[in-house]
Amino acid sequence: MQSTTRQFKDNARAALNDATLRQPLQKLKVGFRVRRAQAAEKLPEFETLRDQGRDLKNHVLENLDFYLETFATAVEASGGVVHWARDAAEAREIVLSICRDHNARTVTKGKSMISEEIGLNAYLADHDITPVETDLGEYIIQLRNEPPSHIIAPAIHVQKEMVADAFRATHTHLPADRPLSEPRQLLDEARAVLRDKFLAADVGITGANFLIAETGSTVIVTNEGNGDLTQLLPKVHVVLASLEKIVPTLEDAALLLRLLARSATGQEASSYTSFSTGPRRPGDPDGPEHFHVVLLDNGRSRLLGTEFEEMLRCIRCGACMNHCPVYGAIGGHAYGWVYPGPIGSVLTPALIGIEEAAPLPNASTLCGRCEAVCPMRIPLPKLLRHWREQEFSRHLPPGRTRLGLRVYRWFATRPALWRLATRAAALGLRMMGRKTGFLTRLPFAEDWTRHRVMPVPQGQTFMARYRAETDTPEI
Amino acid sequence: MPQAPFPTKAASQPHVGLFVTCLADVYRPGVGFASLKLLKQAGCRVSVPDAQTCCGQPAWNSGDRPTTQAIAKATIAAFETFDYVVLPSGSCGGMLRDYPAVLDGDAHWQGRATALAEKTWELTSFLADVMRFEGISARLDGAVAYHDSCTGLRRLKIKAQPRALLAQVKGLTVRDLPNPEECCGFGGTFCVKYGDISNQMVSDKVADILATGADTLLAGDVGCLLNMAGKLKKIGSPVKVRHVAEVLADMADQPAIGEAEGPR
Numbered sequence: 038m039q040s041t042t043r044q045f046k047d048n049a050r051a052a053l054n055d056a057t058l059r060q061p062l063q064k065l066k067v068g069f070r071v072r073r074a075q076a077a078e079k080l081p082e083f084e085t086l087r088d089q090g091r092d093l094k095n096h097v098l099e100n101l102d103f104y105l106e107t108f109a110t111a112v113e114a115s116g117g118v119v120h121w122a123r124d125a126a127e128a129r130e131i132v133l134s135i136c137r138d139h140n141a142r143t144v145t146k147g148k149s150m151i152s153e154e155i156g157l158n159a160y161l162a163d164h165d166i167t168p169v170e171t172d173l174g175e176y177i178i179q180l181r182n183e184p185p186s187h188i189i190a191p192a193i194h195v196q197k198e199m200v201a202d203a204f205r206a207t208h209t210h211l212p213a214d215r216p217l218s219e220p221r222q223l224l225d226e227a228r229a230v231l232r233d234k235f236l237a238a239d240v241g242i243t244g245a246n247f248l249i250a251e252t253g254s255t256v257i258v259t260n261e262g263n264g265d266l267t268q269l270l271p272k273v274h275v276v277l278a279s280l281e282k283i284v285p286t287l288e289d290a291a292l293l294l295r296l297l298a299r300s301a302t303g304q305e306a307s308s309y310t311s312f313s314t315g316p317r318r319p320g321d322p323d324g325p326e327h328f329h330v331v332l333l334d335n336g337r338s339r340l341l342g343t344e345f346e347e348m349l350r351c352i353r354c355g356a357c358m359n360h361c362p363v364y365g366a367i368g369g370h371a372y373g374w375v376y377p378g379p380i381g382s383v384l385t386p387a388l389i390g391i392e393e394a395a396p397l398p399n400a401s402t403l404c405g406r407c408e409a410v411c412p413m414r415i416p417l418p419k420l421l422r423h424w425r426e427q428e429f430s431r432h433l434p435p436g437r438t439r440l441g442l443r444v445y446r447w448f449a450t451r452p453a454l455w456r457l458a459t460r461a462a463a464l465g466l467r468m469m470g471r472k473t474g475f476l477t478r479l480p481f482a483e484d485w486t487r488h489r490v491m492p493v494p495q496g497q498t499f500m501a502r503y504r505a506e507t508d509t510p511e512i
Numbered sequence: 513m514p515q516a517p518f519p520t521k522a523a524s525q526p527h528v529g530l531f532v533t534c535l536a537d538v539y540r541p542g543v544g545f546a547s548l549k550l551l552k553q554a555g556c557r558v559s560v561p562d563a564q565t566c567c568g569q570p571a572w573n574s575g576d577r578p579t580t581q582a583i584a585k586a587t588i589a590a591f592e593t594f595d596y597v598v599l600p601s602g603s604c605g606g607m608l609r610d611y612p613a614v615l616d617g618d619a620h621w622q623g624r625a626t627a628l629a630e631k632t633w634e635l636t637s638f639l640a641d642v643m644r645f646e647g648i649s650a651r652l653d654g655a656v657a658y659h660d661s662c663t664g665l666r667r668l669k670i671k672a673q674p675r676a677l678l679a680q681v682k683g684l685t686v687r688d689l690p691n692p693e694e695c696c697g698f699g700g701t702f703c704v705k706y707g708d709i710s711n712q713m714v715s716d717k718v719a720d721i722l723a724t725g726a727d728t729l730l731a732g733d734v735g736c737l738l739n740m741a742g743k744l745k746k747i748g749s750p751v752k753v754r755h756v757a758e759v760l761a762d763m764a765d766q767p768a769i770g771e772a773e774g775p776r
């Protein structure tokens with residue numbers, strides 16, 4: 038997917054001016070946040086589980102090659118095929134060749150962020166294969182031809198009237214005057230349309246929340262059951278997953294599932310948790326005839342052993358963006374690539390390059406709320422700051438910023454001159470705004486005064502008054 | 513540079529180095545004097561080293577490690593001889609606690625940084641948790657809304673302490689904000705680099721402040737206070753904005769942040 042991350046500022050401004058965004062973002066804040074807090078509250082061992090989750094994933098990352106090989110062996114033992122994809126292009130080609138091997142015309146898809154990351158839908162369509170998203174949110178944004186704006190609620194930004202418009206424009210075989218104002222009507226229509234697609238599909242593609250090394254199983258969680266239909270009905274099931282989704286055992290998966298559902302939606306468990314292990318065996322009532330797992334690296338292994346390794350613990354629950362005040366103000370599209378919110382601001386530079394994603398690590402107050410809720414205890418603010426350091430040492434910040442920092446350093450390491458400068462600033466500002474107590478305009482500070490006034494200092498600096506009043510010698 | 517005199521270690525009267533912080537120094541000297549008064553009331557001997565400037569946050573949050581290191585070293589040298597370093601700011605206090613990370617890789621300085629970090633305290637938590645101070649003697653009639661600044665709240669776990677101290681102020685009711693954990697949108701340079709996003713955040717915060725019906729807004733960080741006061745004044749709100757130390761020290765008779773001097 039092409040990124041528009043360089044235009045982050047313009048994207049953000051457009052989002053702030055988009056009145057249709059305010060209501061969904063408000064809903065997200067009260068909904069997801071409250072439900073997560075209640076779920077965490079109800080489970081006394083929740084904080085301990087977070088520690089265990091962190092430790093488990095750290096262990097996996099230290100032994101990633103071992104667990105990946107174990108997983109691959111187990112998949113093959115159960116009759117499946119494992120494909121290794123170094124980058125997005127390789128992953129797309131692998132999926133296409135599987136589809137071609139089976140003369141696929143239509144593929145159904147369960148929600149998969151990896152599919153978004155590698156731009157699979159557009160690629161398949163270019164090669165005359167029709168991809169159909171089956172998660173309702175994904176289906177809606179597919180019809181609207183836009184990327185997801187949230188990793189677990191991809192169409193959170195779309196109001197129901199906008200859904201109705203998209204359905205009318207697409208489902209032209211249905212009467213034009215049918216009522217579509219109620220959520221129920223929209224849901225029923227999507228169901229009916231998708232049901233036919235499920236039956237017609239030649240290949241089903243899903244993502245994976247976890248890959249289990251000991252059994253070679255892949256796990257997805259959904260609330261709509263669409264994942265099951267996607268992976269069971271077609272004769273070929275393709276699982277798209279990135280390397281770090283691996284866990285050693287079923288029990289480990291259970292630990293992370295408990296954290297995932299609570300952190301994501303506040304549920305104790307998602308409505309459907311589906312395990313796939315190889316193709317259908319003789320005597321199985323259903324299941325695909327062919328089972329493929331595509332393991333995508335796409336820059337992740339480069340993060341191992343670096344200060345960004347901790348990011349690979351992420352289980353994509355979305356809690357960080359649900360609690361992020363910046364995401365809450367601008368929504369997901371402004372971030373300009375696949376992964377929005379704090380996780381996106383850390384991951385995107387790693388996957389598409391810091392030059393391309395330069396604005397993201399800076400667009401944060403480092404308020405720390407993401408880290409406070411991240412089930413895997415990923416220190417997101419620290420990682421954002423690491424990216425800022427990388428930018429600084431690569432001279433990416435604008436000259437004005439760098440000059441400002443040089444001046445700042447010069448004064449801040451010279452206390453006597455610092456005192457003169459601060460004294461001058463305090464008195465100067467004071468003189469300019471004595472009457473009102475604030476300034477409505479201030480040269481070089483328009484970015485502040487456009488939205489706020491600038492309160493003026495009380496007069497002398499503290500240091501000056503303190504010396505004068507106490508008459509103590511300098512120490 | 514002359515050093516602070518070596519502290520006489522009297523557990524009953526600890527020697528505190530007051531780090532006023534640059535924003536309080538320039539914008540709100542009253543906060544410095546309120547801090548001094550409170551620390552003395554709590555039984556501390558207080559010194560204000562002249563070698564203090566800024567804690568280094570603008571550089572640290574801009575990814576400029578070399579500058580942060582230079583400032584950190586100067587701050588450590590200026591304050592390490594005291595029993596405690598106290599700052600009327602959670603965010604600058606958090607910065608000093610970050611010094612060991614800033615100086616990572618330099619064993620000598622990291623050791624000194626760790627020693628400093630361990631005795632660094634934000635003002636209200638120092639008064640409540642370390643000094644167990646219960647002798648607030650102040651009066652303010654009215655209702656205040658209290659905003660928990662992010663670094664103080666999440667990094668330094670400051671929430672109960674200012675409220676416990678404010679509970680001793682006569683005539684005062686403290687109200688919690690709706691969405692009490694939400695950032696006000698200041699974020700140091702963030703508020704000018706991403707002014708539009710910051711504006712949305714501070715607008716939401718101001719709506720929450722007004723929803724409490726309080727006549728005064730208090731917080732423990734001058735940066736956040738300037739941001740919120742700047743927005744409140746911009747929309748013409750009469751809500752007064754003060755640092756919590758001013759109220760605790762019974763010094764809330766000076767004009768509030770963003771208000772003119774003279775008869776009120």
Ligand code: SF4
Nearest residue numbers: 351352354355357411
């Ligand atoms: S970074 Fe943490 S909170 Fe954010 S999606 Fe990943 S696991 Fe969830």
